Amino acid sequence: MTRYVVQRVLSLIPVLIGVTLLVFLIMQLAPGDPVKIMLGPRASEEAVNQLRRDMGLDQPMHIQYLRWLGGVLRGDWGRSIQLKREVLPYLAGRFQNSAYLMVLALSAACLVGVPAGIVSAIRQYSLGDRVAMVLVLVGFSTPVFWLGIILQIVFGLMLGILPVSGIQSPGQTGTLDLILHLILPSATLATGPMAIIARMTRSSMLEVIRQDYIRTARAKGLRERLVISRHGVRNALIPVVTVIGLQAGYLLGGDILVEMVFSYPGIGLAMVTGILARDFPIVQGAILMVASSYVLVNLITDLAYAYIDPRIHYGT
Amino acid sequence: MFPKRTFLAWVVALCLALVSASVAVPLAYAQEPKAGGTIIVGLQAEPVTLDAPQVTDYNTIRAAYNLYDGLLRFKDESTEVEPGLAESWEISEDGLEYTLHLRKGVKFHDGTEFNAEAVKFNIERQIDPNHPYHDTGDFAYAEFTWGAVKQVDVVDEYTVKITLEYVLAPFISHLAMHPAFMVSPQAIKTYGRDISINPVGTGPYRFVSWTPGAEIVLERNPDYWGKPAYVDKLIFRPIIEDQARLTELLAGGINFMVNIPPDDLERLRNDPNFKVVEQTGMHTWWVYFNTLKKPFDDVRVRQALNYAVNKQAIVDNILKGTGVLAINPLPPVVWSYTDEVERYDYNPEKAKQLLAEAGYPNGFSCIFWTPESGSGMQQPVLMSTAIQADLKAVGVDCQIKTFEWGSFLEQGVVPPDKNPEWDLMAFSWIGDNGDPDNHLYILLSGDQWPPNGFNCGYYKNEKVDELLRLGRTTLDRAKRTEIYQQAQKLIVADAPWIWIDHETQIVVMDKRIQNFKLHPTGPFRFADVWIEQ
Numbered sequence: 001m002t003r004y005v006v007q008r009v010l011s012l013i014p015v016l017i018g019v020t021l022l023v024f025l026i027m028q029l030a031p032g033d034p035v036k037i038m039l040g041p042r043a044s045e046e047a048v049n050q051l052r053r054d055m056g057l058d059q060p061m062h063i064q065y066l067r068w069l070g071g072v073l074r075g076d077w078g079r080s081i082q083l084k085r086e087v088l089p090y091l092a093g094r095f096q097n098s099a100y101l102m103v104l105a106l107s108a109a110c111l112v113g114v115p116a117g118i119v120s121a122i123r124q125y126s127l128g129d130r131v132a133m134v135l136v137l138v139g140f141s142t143p144v145f146w147l148g149i150i151l152q153i154v155f156g157l158m159l160g161i162l163p164v165s166g167i168q169s170p171g172q173t174g175t176l177d178l179i180l181h182l183i184l185p186s187a188t189l190a191t192g193p194m195a196i197i198a199r200m201t202r203s204s205m206l207e208v209i210r211q212d213y214i215r216t217a218r219a220k221g222l223r224e225r226l227v228i229s230r231h232g233v234r235n236a237l238i239p240v241v242t243v244i245g246l247q248a249g250y251l252l253g254g255d256i257l258v259e260m261v262f263s264y265p266g267i268g269l270a271m272v273t274g275i276l277a278r279d280f281p282i283v284q285g286a287i288l289m290v291a292s293s294y295v296l297v298n299l300i301t302d303l304a305y306a307y308i309d310p311r312i313h314y315g316t
Numbered sequence: 317m318f319p320k321r322t323f324l325a326w327v328v329a330l331c332l333a334l335v336s337a338s339v340a341v342p343l344a345y346a347q348e349p350k351a352g353g354t355i356i357v358g359l360q361a362e363p364v365t366l367d368a369p370q371v372t373d374y375n376t377i378r379a380a381y382n383l384y385d386g387l388l389r390f391k392d393e394s395t396e397v398e399p400g401l402a403e404s405w406e407i408s409e410d411g412l413e414y415t416l417h418l419r420k421g422v423k424f425h426d427g428t429e430f431n432a433e434a435v436k437f438n439i440e441r442q443i444d445p446n447h448p449y450h451d452t453g454d455f456a457y458a459e460f461t462w463g464a465v466k467q468v469d470v471v472d473e474y475t476v477k478i479t480l481e482y483v484l485a486p487f488i489s490h491l492a493m494h495p496a497f498m499v500s501p502q503a504i505k506t507y508g509r510d511i512s513i514n515p516v517g518t519g520p521y522r523f524v525s526w527t528p529g530a531e532i533v534l535e536r537n538p539d540y541w542g543k544p545a546y547v548d549k550l551i552f553r554p555i556i557e558d559q560a561r562l563t564e565l566l567a568g569g570i571n572f573m574v575n576i577p578p579d580d581l582e583r584l585r586n587d588p589n590f591k592v593v594e595q596t597g598m599h600t601w602w603v604y605f606n607t608l609k610k611p612f613d614d615v616r617v618r619q620a621l622n623y624a625v626n627k628q629a630i631v632d633n634i635l636k637g638t639g640v641l642a643i644n645p646l647p648p649v650v651w652s653y654t655d656e657v658e659r660y661d662y663n664p665e666k667a668k669q670l671l672a673e674a675g676y677p678n679g680f681s682c683i684f685w686t687p688e689s690g691s692g693m694q695q696p697v698l699m700s701t702a703i704q705a706d707l708k709a710v711g712v713d714c715q716i717k718t719f720e721w722g723s724f725l726e727q728g729v730v731p732p733d734k735n736p737e738w739d740l741m742a743f744s745w746i747g748d749n750g751d752p753d754n755h756l757y758i759l760l761s762g763d764q765w766p767p768n769g770f771n772c773g774y775y776k777n778e779k780v781d782e783l784l785r786l787g788r789t790t791l792d793r794a795k796r797t798e799i800y801q802q803a804q805k806l807i808v809a810d811a812p813w814i815w816i817d818h819e820t821q822i823v824v825m826d827k828r829i830q831n832f833k834l835h836p837t838g839p840f841r842f843a844d845v846w847i848e849q
Binding site for chain 2: 031032033036038043044045046047050051054079082094097152153156157160163164165166167170171260261262265266269270
């Protein structure tokens with residue numbers, strides 16, 4: 001097990017190098033010069049050249065990349081071109097904000113999606129199943145930017161019970177205030193994954209309850225509740241866990257649209273503003289952070305299998 | 317149907333309400349200013365720095381402005397200068413030496429003294445590459461503001477002398493611009509590059525905190541050298557989406573908002589809880605002709621295209637009143653502006669006739685570059701498409717090419733030997749210091765073809781060049797006004813651009829916020845603002 005984990009962690013390194021290299025190249029090839037964007041058209045050629053030198057942007061591409069990589073390894077992620085501040089603490093804060101949103105959205109998605117899927121499966125073609133599946137379809141097809149605006153109008157404006165944007169009320173820092181600010185964006189963010197999880201649970205469950213061992217369990221007189229919970233759900237959850245893991249990775253990237261609609265200062269929003277300003281250090285740092293967490297979440301998902309499914313073992 | 321009596325009661329109630337409303341307004345204005353309260357401003361993006369000399373955009377200066385005082389100050393609603401941290405000043409006969417007498421007893425927010433040394437430190441930090449604190453920031457405006465400065469001398473503790481290399485009449489306005497806002501030298505030494513997020517000025521507000529992505533908080537400076545501000549706290553919140561910002565305003569999450577979507581403006585104007593404050597900005601939106609290329613070297617063609625475009629329709633239907641029609645490259649808020657210039661009112665018949673005279677009775681085709689978005693560009697693609705349609709109607713067939721803003725500037729604003737592909741190019745300009753030189757010289761003088769300046773269409777008229785050079789070296793305001801008015805007449809007759817509009821600055825706020833005035837240079841001044849309880 002330990003060996004497997006070490007192996008997996010080591011295999012992250014080439015993946016992350018590949019990702020950052022790719023992002024670096026894309027940013028280099030994208031039109032627009034960060035220095036000119038930042039200093040604006042009024043800046044003198046001298047000022048532009050000096051800033052370019054200061055940022056190391058006058059160096060050949062491979063030197064720039066290696067310098068950046070070396071810095072990252074030493075914990076120095078560079079300074080944002082546009083925001084004039086250290087990248088690492090800035091992005092760490094943003095990432096933490098996205099993580100709050102992710103945890104809340106994913107919990108909501110699981111808490112609703114999994115039971116809805118199970119109920120739909122064991123009462124297939126019932127009214128409840130049909131209603132649930134229609135809702136799933138609606139949830140899955142609703143664009144988040146639209147849903148976000150509607151929720152803002154309904155809960156923020158008409159009912160006036162929830163804040164509509166940002167992460168804290170002016171001048172406040174309390175946890176309750178934070179949670180209130182998380183409700184609308186995480187509800188918006190949860191709809192997609194919730195729908196996917198519900199559908200996945202349903203189809204996986206349908207498959208499982210038709211298995212011989214379920215019939216056997218029933219035949220030996222086990223109560224239906226136990227059949228479903230002990231033999232059904234546990235087996236049906238394996239593919240669902242994979243999906244949840246993938247969704248977690250996706251949400252960690254910070255859903256850019258949701259963060260934009262709610263002006264929520266997460267990592268997705270940081271990435272977008274970074275891209276618009278051609279702020280290489282921010283974009284590369286953000287991608288590195290998101291990619292690492294994505295790969296790590298995948299690793300955790302794989303390890304979770306071993307716990308859920310006794311048939312799976314990773315080395316010794 | 318209402319019973320008659322109820323109906324009457326309603327009518328009376330309505331009349332009373334109307335009367336009391338009309339009485340309430342003057343009463344509100346008659347109120348004494350009161351201290352207290354908080355203004356929460358919804359900005360359209362996160363400010364990038366709070367170190368004034370490093371600011372390059374409106375959004376940022378709006379958050380930073382109230383922390384500082386300039387050496388001089390623009391008067392309210394005008395670009396005339398008045399004393400700031402310098403109580404008085406003298407300009408030598410030859411126009412090369414500016415002696416500033418500084419206000420005594422002014423302290424920075426960190427308690428250190430403001431004096432002549434601080435002025436010298438601030439200017440040299442920006443322009444001297446060997447200054448020990450030059451690397452504490454990126455000073456995009458240093459060249460523009462201080463480019464003419466030869467040296468800065470401390471005469472005594474409260475007198476400083478700035479010597480210029482050459483005479484530059486607009487320099488006096490530069491002393492009121494944000495690079496001339498004074499930052500505490502001690503704070504720069506303490507924080508280094510992080511002065512950007514730990515600003516220390518002398519202004520009516522001082523810095524409290526900056527939570528990235530969430531808010532910037534400033535509080536009233538009780539030790540301010542001038543009259544202290546009324547409002548206790550200023551909070552700036554970045555809310556990127558226009559719709560979300562509007563919802564926040566309506567829900568009370570902010571009480572002051574910028575960038576109102578044109579479609580929602582009308583609704584807010586009619587909402588009794590809010591008031592709309594607007595002022596024509598120091599801005600112009602236009603289309604360059606590449607005057608080195610045929611057929612745009614012919615003034616008749618340029619005039620014809622000016623007649624062909626229905627500018628008023630663009631202002632009314634696309635900008636929906638967020639801009640005013642331009643008849644001159646100079647915005648009306650800039651002194652010396654004159655409307656006694658040739659007019660190119662919409663007249664497609666006249667356009668066709670001029671084109672025929674110039675030898676293009678069947679029109680021609682051309683290439684029209686426009687950015688997708690950009691600072692001051694309003695709605696470039698929609699506006700360009702409308703222009704394209706108008707030109708098509710007189711036989712001029714242009715092909716629009718759109719660009720991302722950065723690459724647009726990189727490829728469109730080039731020296732003539734690079735031979736740019738475009739024949740027409742959309743552009744805009746927001747003035748920096750309210751001096752006509754800042755518009756006319758930089759944008760239309762033959763000395764200012766790229767890379768020197770922004771005369772991107774390579775317009776050249778010897779007489780205009782002479783006037784514009786004279787304008788920037790003449791110190792007498794009356795003479796300058798005359799020179800610039802003459803230049804405007806010549807330029808407009810030459811029609812080097814198709815000028816479309818001057819954008820209106822618009823803010824919406826809670827109606828209890830009193831005495832707020834927009835300034836043509838863009839920042840929000842909150843020192844004299846109070847909130848009715």
